[in-house]
Amino acid sequence: MNIEQIYTGCLAQGAYYITSNGEAAIIDPLREVQPYLDRLAKDDVKLKYVFETHFHADFVSGHLDLSKKTGAPIVYGATADPEFDAIIAEDGQTFKVGNITIKALHTPGHTMESTTYLLLDENGKEHAIFSGDTLFIGDVGRPDLAQKAADMTQEQLAATLYHSLRDKIMTLPDETTVYPAHGAGSACGKNMSKETVSTIGEQKKLNYALRADMTEQEFVNEVTDGLLPPPGYFGMNVAMNKKGYDSLDDVMKKGKQALEPNAFEVAAEESGALILDTRNPKEFYKGFVPQSINIGIDGGFAPWVGAMIMDVNQPILLITDEGREEETIIRLSRVGFDNILGYLKGGFDGWKVAGKEIDTVNRISPEEFAQKFDKETSKVIDVRKQSEYAAQHIEEAYNKPLDFINDWVKDINPDEHFFMHCAGGYRSMIAASILEARGYRNFTEIEGGFAQIEKQEAIPTSNFVCQSKTLAK
Structure with a gap:
């Protein structure tokens, strides 16, 4: 045995x-x-x-x-x-x-x-x-x-x-x-x-x-x-497990269509597909296809796709690192996202070479944040989970967990600048891409997240409380 x-x-x-x-x-x-x-x-x-x-x-x-x-x-x-x-x-x-x-x-x-x-x-x-x-x-x-x-x-x-x-x-x-x-x-x-x-x-x-x-x-x-x-x-996902679903072979055949930049652009406009960019946040912020949502393949990819996109029937167009297209489609299928229309041939580099419009995220280092931060006037949004926030956070920061961005995004004042961070930069870049796709641009995302911010002596933080005592979830 x-x-x-x-x-x-x-x-x-x-x-x-x-x-x-x-x-x-x-x-x-x-x-x-x-x-x-x-x-x-x-x-x-x-x-x-x-x-x-x-x-x-x-x-x-x-x-x-x-x-x-x-x-x-x-x-x-x-x-x-x-x-x-x-x-x-x-x-x-x-x-x-x-x-x-x-x-x-x-x-x-x-x-x-x-x-x-x-x-x-x-x-x-x-x-x-x-x-x-x-x-x-x-x-x-x-x-x-x-x-x-x-x-x-x-x-x-x-x-x-x-x-x-x-x-x-x-x-x-x-x-x-x-x-x-x-x-x-x-x-x-x-x-x-x-x-x-x-x-x-x-x-x-x-x-x-x-x-x-x-x-x-x-x-x-x-x-x-x-x-x-x-x-x-x-x-x-329950419904798919109970009722049945398309064979993964068919999902892969459909999703593995390489689209030249012009065809990719047309497909996005005609289908209303969500553009999902799975590159590392450290690369994404420097330049991406406008309206793209960044969920990095090397993080908690599939659960975050499910939590952010939610509708498994949503058409999706992919932008990946070259050679990772098949892996990405498989990992999406694990949480039921089967409606993949294809991927950008040549990845983001192919888009740039074609001379297409690009967008960026305003990201700064923790050291730059420490220089720009003003305790009296700076607004900070912490997108970590409530239990992480309760354990330790920047004093006076607002806790707006990424999981519930669809609820709190409507409360943002587009005329008021804010800084935004998570624990290490993965979740805050997801949030940044969603905000920009919805027209919110008056913010600055902090590289490295709270793990690096807490090392900056100029940034006041709350006293640390063990997460096990805050009912971590």
């Missing part, structure tokens, strides 16, 4: 590849399935089942393409109702994979179809659970994502999750390994650990939601406290 966690940092997501005696199972696969097919061929094993822990909200799973290309059936837990052929496992139903057994444990609460898969070794011993979004390391799944579908309040879902954890998971042996679907950085929980593997025993000791003396009401109160609104694209 072999268990491999395939972790994708951009999504903070764990898929699982399990083999035993010539057969394999894959749990919660990513959208692009070729790496799985290559691995199956290399190991000379047959994929017997594709297990899904629930209808994912934060990414589009590869279950459909993987099933079509291998013939392996898709398995969901009790109460799931996908609009395609799948095995709907009853609570306690077992599946043989080589010499091991995988048992479906219906654990509703995060969503009503949520299922934990218990792996029994060749001797029938409880070896590991694949807990999906039911149990994370240090946290549990948020209970507010399935309210409309389940016709339940988040408090009712939390109460359901309380019993799932105590009746199905906490009763397992302490040495049972826990393999969750997500780690720190995912929006599917509040405050997950950076660790991606644990045991039942460790979680009983360390996970606030698994305290032995915790009452149902205490659990409900603590799990629902401080929940931020889910990203706007979550519901659309």
Whole structure:
């Protein structure tokens, strides 16, 4: 028996590849399935089942393409109702994979179809659970994502999750390994650990939601406290996972159309497509195609695309570093953005050579900011999360998290200059590009973000408070 966690940092997501005696199972696969097919061929094993822990909200799973290309059936837990052929496992139903057994444990609460898969070794011993979004390391799944579908309040879902954890998971042996679907950085929980593997025993000791003396009401109160609104694209990803989606092969064929600058310009005007520039912010600010939105491929790319663009049906035209076009399309598809119309041939350099109009962002160094900053008159907007701001910030700075830019942008006075920063420059450049695309230009973005600003003695900052005490999210 072999268990491999395939972790994708951009999504903070764990898929699982399990083999035993010539057969394999894959749990919660990513959208692009070729790496799985290559691995199956290399190991000379047959994929017997594709297990899904629930209808994912934060990414589009590869279950459909993987099933079509291998013939392996898709398995969901009790109460799931996908609009395609799948095995709907009853609570306690077992599946043989080589010499091991995988048992479906219906654990509703995060969503009503949520299922934990218990792996029994060749001797029938409880070896590991694949807990999906039911149990994370240090946290549990948020209970507010399935309210409309389940016709339940988040408090009712939390109460359901309380019993799932105590009746199905906490009763397992302490040495049972826990393999969750997500780690720190995912929006599917509040405050997950950076660790991606644990045991039942460790979680009983360390996970606030698994305290032995915790009452149902205490659990409900603590799990629902401080929940931020889910990203706007979550519901659309659920629908794609439940109803089906285009094959990634078709998405790639459409998206990999290289457009000369003139054709790119025409396509943008005629289609109303969003121009997404995925270059590093350090390059973007120096020059870009007007109206472009910058979300760097080397940061938390896919989740930020989902949070900022939200509508997965939005037509998109790409500007990437040369050679990274295919990677970008794949990473967009992971969160359901399949409507890619093509990319700018030659990248931004091709646009410049063609003599096309360019735009820039007014970015200054932390040292320049320290010279220009006036405590009495300077307005500063901090686009970090509230928990980061609460930990430490520039005195009198306004906290306007990037996540909610669509809400606060309308409150900006275009005649009043402001400085803007995040933690390191990635998020503030996203914000800068959005603001400029909407006609706001009276601002200055600060390179390096708060990590560099706090080193400037001339800039007054609040006293540092440990983020763990501010309910970091």
